[in-house]
Amino acid sequence: MKKENITLVGMPGAGKSTVGVVLAKIAGYHFLDSDLLIQQKTGKLLHELIEIHGREGFLEIEGEINASIEAKRTVIATGGSVVYEENAMQHLKEISTVVYIYLPYEELKTRLGSLEQRGVALKSGETLKDLYDSRSGLYKKYADITVDASHMGIQAVAEEILRKTRETAF
Ligand SMILES: Nc1ncnc2c1ncn2[C@@H]1O[C@H](COP(=O)(O)OP(=O)(O)O)[C@@H](O)[C@H]1O
Numbered sequence: 001m002k003k004e005n006i007t008l009v010g011m012p013g014a015g016k017s018t019v020g021v022v023l024a025k026i027a028g029y030h031f032l033d034s035d036l037l038i039q040q041k042t043g044k045l046l047h048e049l050i051e052i053h054g055r056e057g058f059l060e061i062e063g064e065i066n067a068s069i070e071a072k073r074t075v076i077a078t079g080g081s082v083v084y085e086e087n088a089m090q091h092l093k094e095i096s097t098v099v100y101i102y103l104p105y106e107e108l109k110t111r112l113g114s115l116e117q118r119g120v121a122l123k124s125g126e127t128l129k130d131l132y133d134s135r136s137g138l139y140k141k142y143a144d145i146t147v148d149a150s151h152m153g154i155q156a157v158a159e160e161i162l163r164k165t166r167e168t169a170f
Pocket residue numbers: 010011012013014015016017018019077111149152153154157
């Protein structure tokens with residue numbers, strides 16, 4: 001593994017935050033959840049930011065903060081909407097190996113609770129299926145590696161990500 005950070009991307013509920021902590025532990029890395037970084041830097045909760053600034057305003061803030069991450073030997077769990085921000089993704093690709101945690105739509109749907117409660121950056125009238133279909137291509141576009149997490153437990157997904165990042169030279 002040439003790059004010294006691992007960035008996790010994927011749909012909300014795919015397991016970026018939970019798997020990320022376990023992955024950091026087994027890799028001997030630090031862990032950074034960029035959602036928490038946004039909350040620390042703005043002093044607001046994510047859903048408050050979306051309420052105050054709207055979807056576009058939130059994406060701008062998310063993009064800027066992700067584009068400014070400095071990390072070493074760190075697993076970075078991003079928020080699902082970071083792939084809308086080209087600058088942020090270019091930066092994350094420069095500093096890390098980007099891993100897409102893929103989950104089929106049906107499995108994701110049963111896993112996710114209320115979308116409002118999670119503060120997902122939906123356009124007006126957009127459903128989870130619309131979001132899934134429109135984002136899948138973006139996750140694939142930026143991913144160096146894709147891990148299919150269907151029917152896998154948290155530990156198994158973390159181990160698979162570590163195995164694949166170690167065997168792939170970037
Ligand atoms: N591989 C998995 N198997 C079962 N449940 C999982 C798995 N990965 C994550 N979860 C659960 O799914 C929910 C969403 O996980 P989370 O890490 O918050 O996703 P994300 O950060 O991608 O939005 C949590 O309740 C978490 O415990």
